[in-house]
Amino acid sequence: MKRTSLLALLLTFAVVLAACGNKSETPANSASPSATSTESSSPDAQSSLAGIKASGKIKIGTEGTYAPFTYHDASGKLTGFDVEIAEEVSKRLGVEPEFLETPWDGLIAGLDAKRFDIVFNEVSITDERKEKYDFSDPYIVSKAVLLVHEDNTEITKLADLKGKKSAQSLTSNLTKIAEENGAVIVGTDGFNQAIDLLLTKRVDATINDGLSYLDLKKQKPDVKIKVVDETSEASHSAALIRKGNEELVKAVNEALAAMKSDGTYLKISEKYFGTDVSK
Secondary structure: OHHHHHHHHHHHHHHHHHHHHHHHHHHHOOOOHHHHHHHHOOHHHOOHHHHHHHHOEEEEEEOOOEOOOEEEOOOOOEEOHHHHHHHHHHHHHOOEEEEEEOOHHHHHHHHHOOOOOEEEEEEEOOHHHHOOEEEOOOOEEEOEEEEEEOOOOOOOOHHHHOOOEEEEEOOOHHHHHHHHOOOEEEEEOOHHHHHHHHHOOOOOEEEEEHHHHHHHHHHOOOOOEEEEEEOOOOEEEEEEEEOOOHHHHHHHHHHHHHHHHOOHHHHHHHHHHOOOOOO
């Protein structure tokens, strides 16, 4: 009797232990409420705009060598039309701008690698780019011009580029125009290098932004370069943003619209170009 009672007691104790053991295993194999809460608030789960506001700054990709859009003034300060537009947009988003200067051909790669949140650098809106990226509303409109050395008499129109060397940034949409007209492309880091190659006659031409050329002539009236042709269609440029950041796109568009409405945009535009370059 005593042995039977003792055995029964031991069996009962074993069942209780097993039950307790099963309860302790359940939370270990499933996410706890606190773990779920932490995961949902992680940076990856937040929208880009929410992450930017949480950090208090927005990382902006720009060249810093493309006057008058993004360049360094005599004191060494980064400035320019695109820079001031970006600064004003940042202010209206309630964050500080952090500019990360990168050669043109590295700007899109930097955006892909999430080194930047956005790019302000006279980026033209093209169908090819729209397949992979989002754009803000355009904030500048300009035409591309064909530039040659003032001594050049062989090239008078875009079609004359066939077989000629044209200095171009390889990922620029202007390169496509040069290729379509039969040019032999000589890769450059940007506008300044293209002009240097043209002045030293190491290339025959370059297709570049008309507003950049006007700024060059304003800064260096005697520069030995001339415009011989221009594209028939104007190019619309905007801020470049990774896809999937609709809230950021919307916020930037609202800031740009407010700038145009209250006269801030026109003030910046006239400072650099003497006119409204949004039309």
